Amino acid sequence: MGKKIQEKNFDVKIEEKNSIKVLNLEGYLDAYTALKFEELMGEIVKSGGYKIVVNMKNLSYISSAGFGVFMAFVDEVRKNNGDIKFCCLPKKIDEIFELLGFKHIFETYKDDDTAIKSFEKETRKDVRKGKKK
């Protein structure tokens, strides 16, 4: 089928709040854009950003390859007392999270503030590790 490859935009805006990286995803996270996003995640994790909140408020689509990116880094991040947490999932993406069983693996929050606060709680308690692993 000689269909041309459709180009869709994807963008990430990074904020830093209390040493927690907040990634605001926008647009389509598909097999193509996942490659770039994986590079970016790699850089963040490499530079020691282990506490990551992914805000999906403006994300319109995520493919399995997109989920794969988070899976690729979740182990390393957790090994370093960090985590990847999600917030502001649009309804459709929330459904996919549910279907995939992603909610068993990742914590999801209504908004970024609660996601960030959950990190702060963890640092205070610093206990729940056994459960995580």
Add this chain to the structure above:
Amino acid sequence: MNSENSKIFEGKSHFIQQILLALGLSFILLAITLVKKVFPFSIFDFVSGIVVTALLITVILIVQPFANKFEKKPVEGIKFISIFLLPLVGISFAFKNFINLQKEGNLINFRSYSDIVLTNVYCLIYIFLASVVFSIFLKVLYFGRGREVKIKFVASLIFFAIIELFKGVLENIAFLPQILLIIQLLLFMWISFKIPWVIGLPKREKYKVLLYSFFAMFFSFLLQSPFITGNSSEAMKFYSSFLFSFTHFYFQPFLIVYLLFAFGSAIFHLPTTEIYERKVTELYTLQNIGKLVAQVLDVKEFSETALGIAMEITNSKSAWIELELPTGVEIYHSPRVDDEFKILTNEIDLIKNKFAMQNFKGRYLTENFEGKNILVISLITHGKNFGFMYLVKSDKMFDDDEINLSLALADQIAIGVENSRLIQELIEKERLTREFELARQMQNRLLSKFLPTSDKFEISVSFVPAFEVGGDYYDFIVHGNNNISVIVADVSGKGVSAAFYMAQIKGIFQSLAKVYPKPLEFLSKLNEIVFSQVDRKFFITLVYAYFDLKNNIVQIARAGHSPPILVEDGKVNYLKSPGVAIGLIQTDLLKKFVKTVKLKLKKDDVLVFYSDGVVEAMNERNEEFGYERLEKLLCEVHRKNSEEIVKAILDNVVNHQGKANQIDDITVLVVKWKK
């Protein structure tokens, strides 16, 4: 003897023949002069004129190989003309004193025969040297000009020959010889007016032209002057008056006129040399920029070439480019350059900051650091600065022309980098297109071609691959007790990697399902393998259904996949049992999350398994097909047979999509219970 040797031999023998001919001719001339001393008849003048012409032509032919060295080297040519004129002056002056002769009116008489021999020796040397000079002169004259100069040259020769032939008659008419002489000189000027090669010479070469042509002219004047040549030229007249006329009225005046023009032209173009040189470099630069286009694939190579040009046009001693590529900051410098940019790191940072503060206004900035002039130019495409070009000079400031040229070049570099990026992207896309084609073929072969049949149920399946291969997969396993398992899966990722994993998984499915037919066992074992073996990014969503034909029971487990649908008595039920995709978490956890659904099936129950490509299929308005449409459709068509149901779903999904691109694979598998 082989042909090559014989050729060389031929060439040599040719040369020897010419020398022998020249010797023969000179002996004839010797004989004529000796006879002429006793019998001074004018007929001898005519004969000797012809013989001298023949001798001149022969010698010119002999010296041709030497003269050919000055082809396209006019400055060298003039240099050697002056070098060969010097001995000519020398021998003329020497023989002036050696040869004793008496002149009575127009008649010349020698004291002894030895004077005649000396005259012969002198004239032969003269002929030889003059031939060399004449041959070189012709090369210089012809350089850079076409047929026009040859025609003019032949015209001047004919004019001279005519005057020579009718000299006796013409000399008697008043003023005519003078007028003819002026015409001859005008002819020379006409020929010499165009000297194209002088303009393009660098300054140094022009000075050389001035020097050599001055000496050559000076020597030619000396040769014309009776004070220098005296008896020698008188002797030459005796030897052959034609030779005397040719050298004194044709060749040397011609040489002087031409050299005068060359000298004048060199002086005239001297002040404009620098401008001319710059224009030439500009042209050369343009040409080179053209060549750059061919190198767009390699940013490094391209940048280095461009820097080489930038250095040349600005006379900089050092140059480099700093590019902010997606892969990081790259510094390229011209290969001929020292590592100045390492020494100047601090200064460069200062300039860059200053430049950034000005928002790259004017696109360039010049700074001076301890005698070093640094020019920084920002590289811009689509209004975005993505790097800098640096040029460093230690002596002079950068002038406006240099800056403008550098700016133009910086534009070229910017375009080149952008082009390179675009081409890389294009190549990448092309590669992906091929990859997808390959992946599609792989997927097509992996998917089961056989459909299990039974009197208990009917199965139909349809599959529409997306252009990029979504990773959908389905399979059937027939167990020993005739029970069957149905798998509908979606492997994460796209393209070849998805197809590759699919191939791996097919083997695992087939062998595992036979040993562990129960859904939870199957999923656990599968997860064990996938979680431990495969890349972390990779996971599979799937629905596994195990049909117990004897008891009409189906056990279904869902691992992250779109929930299967049971249509029972016209009612649509989603079998949304809890589950998690395979390969995401450890098996212990997975076992906790995944729950199996057990259903008793009865006649006309319809089970629909599908991939997310069905509900996520989008139309041009970005509306998904969605669950509602699917439910509604199933309510309408569930009474039909499995094949018709599959077709109805697919038709509706494709119809919904319209002209929009299919993003993901679409798989629909329907099982309809018959008993």
